[in-house]
Amino acid sequence: MAATTHTVTNQVPPLVGYDVFTADRALSEAVERHIEPGVLPAAREELSTLGQSAGSAQAQEWGAQANEHPPVLHTHDRYGHRIDEVEFHPSWHRLLGHAVAAGLTDAWGRPAGHVRRAAGFLVWTQAEAGHGCPLSMTHAAVPALRTDPVLAAEWEPKLTSYVYEEGLRPAREKAGVLFGMGMTEKQGGTDVRSNTTVAEPLSGEGEYLLTGHKWFCSAPMSDGFLVLAQAPGGLTCFLVPRVLPDGTRNVFAIQRLKDKLGNKSNASSEVEFDGTWARRVGEEGRGVRTIIEMVAATRLDCVVGSAALMRQAVAQAIHHSTYRSAFGGLLIDKPLMRNVLADLALESEAATVLAMRLASAYDTDTEEERAFLRIAVPAAKYWVTKRCTPVVGEALECLGGNGYVEESGMPRLLREAPLNSIWEGSGNVQALDVLRALQREPQALDAFLREVGKARGADHRLDAAIKDLLTELADLEGIEARARRLVERMALVLQGSLLVRWAPPEVSDAFCASRLGGDWGTAFGTLPHSLDLASVVNRARPVAE
Known part of the structure; x- marks a missing residue:
């Protein structure tokens, strides 16, 4: 071996052994802003502890292993008995256990619970995103179950458990449980009103037997599932436990696991119900209304999860450029690379600030904030999740060929990036949802405009963008065909308003000049060169240099 030919120089050390939370200034400042002083010290401590775990070599290894060894379906045991179990790598369980212990399924009952949980979800997702699916659905099941006080009393303590x-096993034997969801079917997809799964009443006590199929059922090893089925009174929400109270297995035939683009660590499945026992949740015929709060909460997690993927991708790109030399100097000092990094950092910070503002609205829970969320959640879900894939792709390119290699972790981020734009309703679904709110709930638009108006007069480009938005909103001709353009502008104006109010001047100036002022190209790295781009990049460094 000619060892002298293999001397390693100019290779970047791994980004490891750092606090993911405190190193993220946009996130940590949002936590300071949205959590009251009496709760803040405890929140800071728990998030920093979680941030250190997320930035550790061990958590990064767990994430890699959970994706290198995806789940395996076992439909039968060795004797031919149907068991319908999914086997996960131990690293999946370690990730999930750490997340539950950190309170990532508990937001509804503790002070500043939604901000604390969203911040933690943003931090921990950077270690591995796939296991966020059962965490998200377990958290989001709570408001749906609260439509039935008896079910809520039985299940909520276990859903919000830290164990x-x-x-x-029967839920009563477990200190903590996880939930999944089964809404879509192969003939309808998003159009859940076309579902054909039938619910036959057993008694007047809300018990039914379900027969049908679910085309996407996530996290099939969860303890319970919220599903939609056609009862005599119409589409209805049901709770399906995996194990019945007497300890026998419910009928829950897992036909196959989906072979997905990304999200490899997570088991997404097709399941069949054939006389499957279920409890009704809410009234017959009001299934969509019952489950809609769960959908809204998981849509917020799509925003938070995309913000997490962006943040990790940008952190890796800036870290790489800080250490890698080319053409006589560090990449981070090259004007063109600095422009690219600054542009990416703007997108990441705007996503983070918006996600945390939405979480704070859940905590405040006033009529005004609920009206604001009615438009802001689908608008943010539409735009932030759309921006995730190009951000991660550009960040990968900053690492060059090293970024295209699996060992860098960047390909996994890139495969994960499109998921949140599809999960819980793709772009068209979100845009049409915003239109429905505009047409049917005028108080929602009023709340949205009051929010963006809080920054009026602070930046002329934002003021002009608000004026243009009002003009678009006043013209409803052909509104459905223009829905994507309208929702994009709404999301950008909202992000611009939040950054003008809360971000450093160099960040808000660059955002307004590019996203609102029109001085921006079609690719990242086209910011006006006169801006303070070095400060923008320095703010986004994952570790102080």
């Missing part, structure tokens, strides 16, 4: 227990 993770794997394995299929």
